[in-house]
Amino acid sequence: MKRLVSLLLALLVVHALAADARRSGFDDMSPQVQAMQRDDAANPAMLWVKEGEAMWGRDCVRCHGDAATSMRGVAARYPDFDTASQRPITLSQRINQCRATRQHSMPLAAESDALLSLESYVAMQSRGQPIAPSADPRLQPFRERGEQLFRRRIGQLDFSCAQCHDEHAGQHLGGSTIPQAHPTGYPQYRLEWQALASLQRRLRNCMNGVRAEPFAYGAPELTELELYLAARAAGMRLETPAVRP
């Protein structure tokens, strides 16, 4: 079963890369905003990364050592399978799980600056790596549910993710180009938020946009969507921490 899943994922990646029409949101941005992302001295996300580095030095280095070594490639395979809950788990959830079970310390609140700082520092250690979803076969049913959620029409406007981001990507909504919606740079600094935040915040924004009741932070549906989106973006380069409009 594991071999079959590995094969399926490999085929997905090979197919995607062979005729790769996929674009990161980066490609749709103006040169000025692209420059903001490229320059670590100018990227506002680095304020969170710098804090994450300090937190790592206080709380994580004792077990994990130098993050550049131990965390390399980690974010690129998340969401991963969590044996304890028998469900997929996001990187920020894994960080909190580590704090609670191994450090016996308080979990950090979802979307808090503290959690986002640590998550962005860890995820940045995979910057430049291809998104490489875990081949654990136990993730497959959750990934499939994520794909169903992606294709399901929701909200008063009765749109599915797929309608905008598969069928109409590259066209315009208002004055904005519709992106293909690949999570290539999370946690990211979104100019609209004037802050750094997670993929889950962005998904909730989209749900609001079609006038649907957004899933709560940490909801299983959001993790399943993240899982599907990662597979859909498999092979694309991780840019964390990205800047996006």
Place this chain on the structure above:
Amino acid sequence: MARALITMPPTAKRGDVVEIRTLIAHPMETGYRPGEDGAIVPRNLIRRFSCHYHDGRDEVLVFSAELFPAVAANPFIAFSTVATASGTLRFSWSGDQGFTQTETVSLVVT
């Protein structure tokens, strides 16, 4: 998150023009924006930024800025200064609600 981030070279040759890029965490609340309850969120801005160059003898104000609500949150200011002698650069931000932040960075000039 971190309060401030300053990027500049640690060393320079005398007479070189050194590029300095600064970032500071701050919402730069304009005072024009309605909050979730409909009431206007009170203005909360960084008003002033300055850079003093202390070269062991004098401390000189080499650059400063006045900021208004039209400056984006987490203000980014990039400017330059001439490397005159080894010393420290003191960066200062101040604003509403008693906000102050100071960072010092050494510069070795050969």
Place this chain on the structure above:
Amino acid sequence: MMMKRRELIGAAVGLAGAVWVRPAAANADELAAAIAAFAGGVPVRAGRVEFEIAPLVENGNTVPITVRVQSPMNEADHVKVIAIFNQSNPQRDVANFFLGPRAGRATVSTRIRLATSQQLVAVAKMNDGSCWSHSVDVLVTLAACVEP
């Protein structure tokens, strides 16, 4: 002065809140007055100043800008102040940068907010009292899928 409040309705997607946008004529007068006040009666000439900004802005919350002034930046010839003004935000001032010969180069960068498509002006005041400027027109698009 009367403030006109316009609600912007996005195509098929809800956009949050209202944007305070004033009539263009009033803005142009105020912008001219702000520049004249800064220049202190000295005529402002176009030239020597380069205002670099994207002509089309994806998000008006954070717009990178760079202003460069041609000047050797020595004791005899240097920029003292670079002032940036806008036409259609709630107030005309954006930022003032104070330089001098210690700057080495008359180049400053920052990121600004633009409430709507409008004209922006960078004015440089030199040590000899002369004033130079560069105006740019910027188109600002509004984000889709915002938070409520």
